[in-house]
Amino acid sequence: xxxxxxIQSAVKGLKHNITRSILTMLGIVIGIGSVILLxxxxxxxxxxxxxxxxxxxxxxVFIVPGGTNGSRFAAPASTQGIIIKTLVKQDVDSLxxxxxxxxxxxxxxxxxxxxxxxxxxxxxxxxxTEEYSVIRxxxxxxxxxxTKSDVDSYNKVAILGSEIAVKLFDQVNPIxxxxxxxxxxxxxxGVLEKKGIGPFGVDQDNLVVVPxxxxxxxxxxxDFYNSITxxxxxxxxxxxxxxxxxxxxxxxxxxxxxxxxxxxxRTQEDALAILGNITDILKLFLTAIAFISLIVGxxxxxxxxxxxxxxxxxxxxxxxxxxxxxxxxxxQFLFExxxxxxxxxxIGIFFGTLFTALVYFILKSTLATGWVFQLPPxxxxxxxxxxxxxxxxxxxxxxxxxxxxxxxxxxxxx
Amino acid sequence: xxxxxxLEKIFIDEGEQTPALRGVSFSITEGEFxxxxxxxxxxxxxxxxxxxxxxxxxxxxYRFLKQNILDLSDEELAKIRNKSMxxxxxxxxxxxxxxxxxxxxxxxxxxxxxxxxxxEKIMKAIKSxxxxxxxxxxxxxxxxxxKQRVAIARALINDPAVIFADEPTGNLDSKSGAQVMEILxxxxxxxxxxxxxxHETYTSQYARRIIRxxxxxxxxxxxxxxxxxxxxxxxxxx
Numbered sequence: 001x002x003x004x005x006x007i008q009s010a011v012k013g014l015k016h017n018i019t020r021s022i023l024t025m026l027g028i029v030i031g032i033g034s035v036i037l038l039x040x041x042x043x044x045x046x047x048x049x050x051x052x053x054x055x056x057x058x059x060x061v062f063i064v065p066g067g068t069n070g071s072r073f074a075a076p077a078s079t080q081g082i083i084i085k086t087l088v089k090q091d092v093d094s095l096x097x098x099x100x101x102x103x104x105x106x107x108x109x110x111x112x113x114x115x116x117x118x119x120x121x122x123x124x125x126x127x128x129t130e131e132y133s134v135i136r137x138x139x140x141x142x143x144x145x146x147t148k149s150d151v152d153s154y155n156k157v158a159i160l161g162s163e164i165a166v167k168l169f170d171q172v173n174p175i176x177x178x179x180x181x182x183x184x185x186x187x188x189x190g191v192l193e194k195k196g197i198g199p200f201g202v203d204q205d206n207l208v209v210v211p212x213x214x215x216x217x218x219x220x221x222x223d224f225y226n227s228i229t230x231x232x233x234x235x236x237x238x239x240x241x242x243x244x245x246x247x248x249x250x251x252x253x254x255x256x257x258x259x260x261x262x263x264x265x266r267t268q269e270d271a272l273a274i275l276g277n278i279t280d281i282l283k284l285f286l287t288a289i290a291f292i293s294l295i296v297g298x299x300x301x302x303x304x305x306x307x308x309x310x311x312x313x314x315x316x317x318x319x320x321x322x323x324x325x326x327x328x329x330x331x332q333f334l335f336e337x338x339x340x341x342x343x344x345x346x347i348g349i350f351f352g353t354l355f356t357a358l359v360y361f362i363l364k365s366t367l368a369t370g371w372v373f374q375l376p377p378x379x380x381x382x383x384x385x386x387x388x389x390x391x392x393x394x395x396x397x398x399x400x401x402x403x404x405x406x407x408x409x410x411x412x413x414x
Numbered sequence: 415x416x417x418x419x420x421l422e423k424i425f426i427d428e429g430e431q432t433p434a435l436r437g438v439s440f441s442i443t444e445g446e447f448x449x450x451x452x453x454x455x456x457x458x459x460x461x462x463x464x465x466x467x468x469x470x471x472x473x474x475x476y477r478f479l480k481q482n483i484l485d486l487s488d489e490e491l492a493k494i495r496n497k498s499m500x501x502x503x504x505x506x507x508x509x510x511x512x513x514x515x516x517x518x519x520x521x522x523x524x525x526x527x528x529x530x531x532x533x534e535k536i537m538k539a540i541k542s543x544x545x546x547x548x549x550x551x552x553x554x555x556x557x558x559x560x561k562q563r564v565a566i567a568r569a570l571i572n573d574p575a576v577i578f579a580d581e582p583t584g585n586l587d588s589k590s591g592a593q594v595m596e597i598l599x600x601x602x603x604x605x606x607x608x609x610x611x612x613h614e615t616y617t618s619q620y621a622r623r624i625i626r627x628x629x630x631x632x633x634x635x636x637x638x639x640x641x642x643x644x645x646x647x648x649x650x651x652x
Contacts, residue, residue: 005523016511318507321468322568323496323524325489407468411507 001328010335013312021340024304027297028344028390029351032383035290036352036375039382041359042283043374049275051370053268055137055195059102059238060268061245063087063228067261085224086253086262092228094248100241103231105132108215108222114208115180116168123164125181125208127215135231138209143175143190151211156218158186162194163205179208184218186210238267294386297344298394305337305398309405316402317410330403337395338388345387349380415479415575415607416442416465422473423460423630434460436630437474442609444575447602449610449621457630459580462611466499466578467491479575496524500569502598504581506561508568510554514545517553518567525572539567543597559590566597576607583617595620 014021065084092106108127113120132138133145138159146157158179165174165188174188186208195204216222232241242265249263250256309316316329356375363371423435434457442448452458463469464476467483476483479498483491500521501507508517518536527535540549543563548556553564562582569577579598583591599620602608612618619638626633 001524002529004529009523012512012516314505314507315509318509319520319524320492321466321495321501321507322521323492325492325524327489328524408463411468411503411505 001324001331003331006328006331006335007339009332010339013308013332013336014339017308020304020308024301025340025344025347027300028294028341028387029297029348031290031294031297031390032345032348032387033352033355034293035287035383035386036349036379037355037359038286038290039283039379040352040356040373040375042279042286043376043379044360044372045282046276046279047372047374048370049279050272051372053271053275058268059232059234060135061101061230061232061238061241062266062271063091063230063245063249064226064264064266065224065262066264067259068264084262085222087225087228088223091249091252092225094252095228095230095245098244098248100233100236100244101230102233103131103135105129105135105229106212106225107132107227107229108212108220109226110215110220112182112219114164114168116174116177119168121164121167123206123208124203125210125215125219127210127212127219129212131231132209132229135229138195138204139193140190141193142173143188145190146209146211151213154213154217155211156184156186156214157189157211159190159192159209160188161192161203161205161207161209163203164208165191181208181210182219184214232267238269242267291386294390298341298390301337301340301390302394302398305333305395306401308336309333309398309402312402313405313410313413316405317407317413320405320407321411326403329405330399333399333402334392334395337399338391341387341391341395342384345384348387349383352383415444416609417477418465418474419476420474421461421464421471421476423457423464423469424472434630435464435471438627438630438632439474440625440632440635442607444607445602445605446623447599447608447610447621449612449618449624450627451612451615451618451624452627452633453613456627458611458613458627460630461627462578462580462609465609466501467495492524496521497572498575500566500572500574500577502562502565502569502577502579502582502594504584506558506565506585508553508561508564510552512553513550514540514553514556514564514567515549517564518571520568521572535571539571540564542570543567557590558586559593562586562590562594563597566594566601570601574606576609577601579608579610581612581614582610583612583614591617 065087087106089106092104095101095104105128110125110127112123112125114123114125129151130146130148133140138145140159141162143159145159146155149155150157158181160168160174160179168174168179169177174191177188178185179188180186192204192207192209210219230245232238245265246261250261253262255261319329319332353375357373360371360373418441419439421435421438422433425432425434438457438461450458450461460469464471470484478494481494486494509520515536518539519532522532522535537546537549540546543566545560545563545567548560553561556564565582577598582594582598586594595617598608598610608621610617610621618624621638623635623637625635
């Protein structure tokens with residue numbers, strides 16, 4: 001039997017019971033549709049998260065106090081609510097002398113209520129130097145970022161995140177106005193442009209940024225730092241830069257034992273790797289869910305094909321009588337299954353894409369403005385091959401049952 | 415063309431042996447019209463199934479067109495069946511959802527004949543049973559007599575050496591039955607070998623030779639004067 005004839009016989013068989021064929025296909029349509037939709041959502045979520053990390057600036061190195069005993073992914077002690085005072089001015093000064101480092105920005109953080117007239121909002125404040133705006137791409141939309149002289153002369157000036165500016169001042173231009181933070185009056189000199197949630201869960205739009213000196217002295221009363229952000233020099237390998245930083249800090253902290261490091265260094269690559277890991281798991285999880293629905297669809301196909309084989313026993317007998325071999329019968333029924341799943345796959349891709357676009361428009365206008373439309377070609381290729389494979393895997397058993405039928409019994413079947 | 419010798423068939427069901435054929439021997443030459451008759455359970459259907467390769471004997475010899483059939487694989491038998499045998503069944507066995515044309519085409523689907531050279535053959539076969547005007551009609555919507563004529567056209571399509579007709583009039587009224595038998599008779603006159611399985615005496619009258627089977631053995635094997643019997647068959651129908 002020629003393949004063209006086998007396909008034609010299969011198409012006729014499917015057309016004969018068109019309603020059932022469509023209902024059978026529905027399982028695969030939903031399965032492939034969800035593979036496309038969930039893989040796309042996974043890819044979009046990954047892109048969103050990684051974009052956010054990259055949008056924080058380039059060539060960044062983060063130093064936080066507390067060690068992780070050499071583990072790349074473990075959380076340092078300082079992130080677990082333990083106050084560690086080991087990162088100090090001497091470290092920053094030494095790092096500034098390093099040729100592998102372009103900019104250094106020490107940071108302190110705290111929680112406080114920020115007050116303007118009758119408006120009173122609980123927020124996070126960040127004390128840092130003017131270099132922070134360059135390193136972390138914190139661009140000012142109105143006014144300007146504070147200067148080195150503001151930091152050096154303990155000027156009580158503040159930069160507001162875009163949302164907090166609106167919440168406090170509504171329509172009023174905040175530049176030049178005073179806000180109160182822990183009973184200190186700060187003059188607003190700038191408003192940041194909208195940036196969204198940062199990669200580490202910090203809401204950059206609801207942040208108040210003040211000079212490091214003021215934050216340490218007037219707001220927190222400390223002389224250590226919560227973290228240091230560095231911008232590495234492009235001309236050096238980032239791993240080498242990391243080695244240099246480690247050696248500087250060990251020298252300052254008088255330690256030689258890597259297990260006793262009282263600081264943790266993370267490069268942007270580390271952050272990307274960690275987030276990449278997390279988002280990969282997320283993608284895998286979503287894909288697994290989609291595949292489960294595909295298996296359910298496949299079993300549906302097998303079920304209906306088995307019913308169809310029994311129903312068409314007489315036809316199988318006749319075909320064998322007029323010269324069909326077992327192989328011919330197997331081919332015909334296998335093609336029926338493959339045509340069902342392939343067609344279902346194509347329709348599934350269509351609807352999957354449609355819903356991906358729908359999710360894109362909904363999320364873009366509500367939750368995540370940085371949401372991007374991602375339809376990975378790999379998802380399409382995977383969907384098509386999985387659809388065909390489902391047809392083969394779940395079609396083979398019914399097709400074999402058909403091929404095995406004894407022609408005499410099949411002809412007699414009522 | 416067909417030579418069987420000491421043909422045996424024993425069915426085994428749950429350890430119990432039921433002999434259906436117990437040493438049947440005969441031969442059929444080209445151009446014969448043979449009726450195989452016998453009461454139900456006599457083994458005539460089993461014989462027909464073995465003759466048409468739908469079943470294999472458990473003993474004896476069978477040569478078809480000088481080939482020893484027992485040496486061939488199922489695939490090879492399917493090929494010979496496709497090329498050299500035509501089938502007409504009591505229940506017509508058409509694909510009801512397919513057209514007359516597609517039903518007649520069916521054996522060609524399993525042959526080496528390419529699609530483009532099929533049309534002429536198919537239309538010729540449909541014409542030979544007088545159904546040219548119904549070629550595109552769905553087979554399931556035809557009358558019983560028309561269905562059986564489609565089945566005959568299908569049996570003829572590969573120009574087979576022999577046509578097996580298994581109770582071809584069993585589901586037809588006498589008029590359609592007679593029409594079908596006339597067609598088979600005409601085919602035989604044109605030189606085609608026909609093997610008819612029937613329990614109806616009047617249908618068997620169209621044959622030139624009647625092999626009677628009882629309890630798995632040949633009871634009688636007799637040649638008939640064809641003209642005489644054909645007349646009596648027609649009288650019977652009237």
